[in-house]
Amino acid sequence: MFERPDVGERAILVHIDFSSHEGSEDPGEFRELVSSAGVEAVGTVTGTRKQPSPRLFVGEGKLEEISDAVALHGADVVLFNHALSPSQERNIERELKCRVLDRTGVILDIFAQRARTHEGKLQVELAQLDHMSTRLIRGWTHLERQGGGIGLRGPGETQLETDRRLLRERIKSIHKRLSKVRRQRDQGRRARKRADIPTVSLVGYTNAGKSTLFNSITRSSVYAADQLFATLDPTLRRLELPDIGPVVMADTVGFIRHLPHKLVEAFRATLQETTEASLLLHIVDSHDDRRDENISQVEDVLLEIRAEEIPVLQVFNKIDLLDNFTPRVERNEEGVPVRAWVSAVSGEGLDGLYDAIVERLAEDVVHYFVLLGPADGKLRALLHEAGSVLSEEHRETGETVLETRLQQRDWLQLLSRAGKSEESVRLDTERT
Known part of the structure; x- marks a missing residue:
C-alpha cells in the first residue's frame, strides 16, 4: 500500500519563484532529490508569481503549460518543488x-x-500515514459524482470513514511499536552513560559526505553514495581513542532545507543519538555553492531538536574538489579546535581531525605527576593497569614519581578503588 514498485518513472518538475516568499527552494537540489528517488526528469516548468493560487497553486496559463509538457514527454507524474495542500x-x-x-x-x-x-521502516510508514491521512479523499473522487437513490446513498463517505479508522488504528499500532524500540535505545544510552562512554554524533546537510567520513574514521562499510538521504538508519560503532578510551560514534540521517515537520517528529528517536551526544561533528560540503545556507539549515534543525547546547566541531569535507587547498585545523581564541578541513575520499586531513576529536573530548583529561611512597603500591598498580602511566621515575628518597594522563572520572574511580581521597594524594605541583 505504501511502497512504490522499483521502476523508473518519467516526471515533469515544477518550480515557481514567489516574490512574497523568503528562502525559496533550490531547483538544483530538487533535481537531485528526484534523481535520488529513481525518477527520470524529462522536463522542467518554471515561472514567477506573487503568491500561490488557493485552488491550483499556479495560474491557469501555467497549468496549461504543464499539461502540454506532460503530453509532449509522455510523463507519468508531475512533481512540485513546493508544499501543496x-x-x-x-x-x-x-x-x-x-x-x-x-x-x-x-x-x-x-x-x-x-x-x-525495522525502526527506520516504522518511522517512514508513520510519516507516510500522517501525510496520507489528509489526502484520503483522493482515492474516492470517483464516488463524488454518484447521485442519490436506492443502493447508492453515501458509499464514498462510508468507505472514507472505514479508511480513516484503519489509518488511525495503524498509526496507533506503529506508535506502540516505536515506543518499544525507543525504550530499547534508551537502555543502550543509559548503559553507555553509566559506563561514562562518550558519544560522537555526525550531523550535517544531506549528501555532505557523513557516511564516507564515518567509514574512514571507524574503518566500517556503511552504505555511502553520492545521493540525497543515502543514510536513514543510525549506525553506531565503538572506537578506542588515546587518553579517552572507548567512544561510540553515530552516523545519523542527513538534514535538508525545510525538512517536513512530520519527518522530524517521526525520526525523533533516531535523532536522539544527536541530542545526547558528547560532541557533534557538523559535516559540511565545502564545495557546495550554498554551503553557508546549508550550515544555517542544520543549525535550525539542531535548535528544533534541542541539541544547540552540545559542543560542535565543524568538519569541512570534500576539499579534494577545491583548487590547491591543503588540510588544516582552525582554532578559536582559546586555542580550542573548532573547524577541520578534510577529504573523506582521499584521506587528506583525517589525522588532524582525529587529533581534534581527541582534544575536544579530552577537555576533562588530567595530567598529574603523582608522588608515591612505599605504602602506595595499590594505587601505582591500578594506574599501570589502566594504561595511564606515561613515565616512571625512582628517587633516592625511596619515592616514585609517576607521570599520568587520564580522564578526571577515571582518576577519581582509581582513587576510590585504592581507598584514597584526592586530598591524601601528593602531587609534584611544580611539574603538574
Whole structure:
C-alpha cells in the first residue's frame, strides 16, 4: 500500500519563484532529490508569481503549460518543488489527469526506499500515514459524482470513514511499536552513560559526505553514495581513542532545507543519538555553492531538536574538489579546535581531525605527576593497569614519581578503588 514498485518513472518538475516568499527552494537540489528517488526528469516548468493560487497553486496559463509538457514527454507524474495542500494536489490531478506529488511526497518516497532497519521502516510508514491521512479523499473522487437513490446513498463517505479508522488504528499500532524500540535505545544510552562512554554524533546537510567520513574514521562499510538521504538508519560503532578510551560514534540521517515537520517528529528517536551526544561533528560540503545556507539549515534543525547546547566541531569535507587547498585545523581564541578541513575520499586531513576529536573530548583529561611512597603500591598498580602511566621515575628518597594522563572520572574511580581521597594524594605541583 505504501511502497512504490522499483521502476523508473518519467516526471515533469515544477518550480515557481514567489516574490512574497523568503528562502525559496533550490531547483538544483530538487533535481537531485528526484534523481535520488529513481525518477527520470524529462522536463522542467518554471515561472514567477506573487503568491500561490488557493485552488491550483499556479495560474491557469501555467497549468496549461504543464499539461502540454506532460503530453509532449509522455510523463507519468508531475512533481512540485513546493508544499501543496491536499485540495491543491487533488485539483491539479483532476486537471492534468496524472499523478501529482509535492516536495514532501518526494522526500517520503526516498525515505521509503532507503529505510533498512525495522525502526527506520516504522518511522517512514508513520510519516507516510500522517501525510496520507489528509489526502484520503483522493482515492474516492470517483464516488463524488454518484447521485442519490436506492443502493447508492453515501458509499464514498462510508468507505472514507472505514479508511480513516484503519489509518488511525495503524498509526496507533506503529506508535506502540516505536515506543518499544525507543525504550530499547534508551537502555543502550543509559548503559553507555553509566559506563561514562562518550558519544560522537555526525550531523550535517544531506549528501555532505557523513557516511564516507564515518567509514574512514571507524574503518566500517556503511552504505555511502553520492545521493540525497543515502543514510536513514543510525549506525553506531565503538572506537578506542588515546587518553579517552572507548567512544561510540553515530552516523545519523542527513538534514535538508525545510525538512517536513512530520519527518522530524517521526525520526525523533533516531535523532536522539544527536541530542545526547558528547560532541557533534557538523559535516559540511565545502564545495557546495550554498554551503553557508546549508550550515544555517542544520543549525535550525539542531535548535528544533534541542541539541544547540552540545559542543560542535565543524568538519569541512570534500576539499579534494577545491583548487590547491591543503588540510588544516582552525582554532578559536582559546586555542580550542573548532573547524577541520578534510577529504573523506582521499584521506587528506583525517589525522588532524582525529587529533581534534581527541582534544575536544579530552577537555576533562588530567595530567598529574603523582608522588608515591612505599605504602602506595595499590594505587601505582591500578594506574599501570589502566594504561595511564606515561613515565616512571625512582628517587633516592625511596619515592616514585609517576607521570599520568587520564580522564578526571577515571582518576577519581582509581582513587576510590585504592581507598584514597584526592586530598591524601601528593602531587609534584611544580611539574603538574
